[in-house]
Amino acid sequence: MAPPSRWNFPASTISPTDPMPYRERFERLSTEELLGYLRLDLASDAKPVLLRVLAARGVSSATIELVLASEAARQEEECHQQKRMASQGARLLAFAIDFGLATLAFGALMALLKPVMDATAEPFASGIWWAYMMLRDAVPGGSAGKRLMKMRVVRIPGERRMTLGASFFRNLTHFFFMIDALFILGERRMRLGDRLAGTIVLRRDAVGASIPPAACPPAQQNP
Incomplete structure (x- = not known):
């Protein structure tokens, strides 16, 4: 009601x-x-x-x-x-880690491919960078940043496994990063991307907080 x-x-x-x-x-x-x-x-x-x-x-x-x-x-x-729920600070740090690692990988790919692919090296490496940043939340176990920060992204309701589509729409709003990031200060900590894709970011554990795991089928949880 x-x-x-x-x-x-x-x-x-x-x-x-x-x-x-x-x-x-x-x-x-x-x-x-x-x-x-x-x-x-x-x-x-x-x-x-x-x-x-x-x-x-x-x-x-x-x-x-x-x-x-x-x-x-x-x-x-x-x-x-x-x-x-994962804290705002941990989420921002996870994004920074993902962004940094993707950028390092871009630089490494450019160094390896430039001598052999010349003009096509940069578009190819850029495509890999964008693919990771847009689809990283659908990677089994989560992105590198979220793994390190012990978080997981799930779809609601039911805390279901992420899909490529959900990850794409969730990260699409990074084009408006400053505005998007402000929304995680809200009560549910859902940025614009979370609202668009219907997702939330949870801690992987709750050590010392006496918080039981979510009541959802194990098959729906991210590994």
Whole structure:
């Protein structure tokens, strides 16, 4: 159930200074919207009024407890997932490692191929560089940078194995690197490429954090 959106301000801002009393405000909403408000962080004196309005409409305490329990479970799962997410710093460092290694490989290829391929050496080496940078997340086990930083990229929902297509679309947004990178500062740490490809970046382990592995079939996990 989505949180109510009848007003332009969040429910958590409701306070005794609002011109409209709590009861009058709540009574204008549908029962479904009121149950949505139960999931939000209301002002301390607004919650009892909300519960009284729900009771007056015949909503059972069991229903209210079920909504509250499901919201608590959602928040716990969200917290659990946040702990499993790779940090922003580690992700940027992994990208720098991949970029650096690909550039070194480009230089080495140029040195080897230039004497024998001449004019075609640079396009060939450039093609190898771009292929790695665009498709590296589909490499079994992950790219070199992500291996070193102990991270893995998976598709959501279900934490499925990366494909060549998903890796291509995920890395396509590197053309707008500065804007793209800013998005990993968000709560879900999903840059534009992650949103486009439907991917997230997880830590490979969670040593000392008591975080169990994701509940998904082993065949869908990156090796």
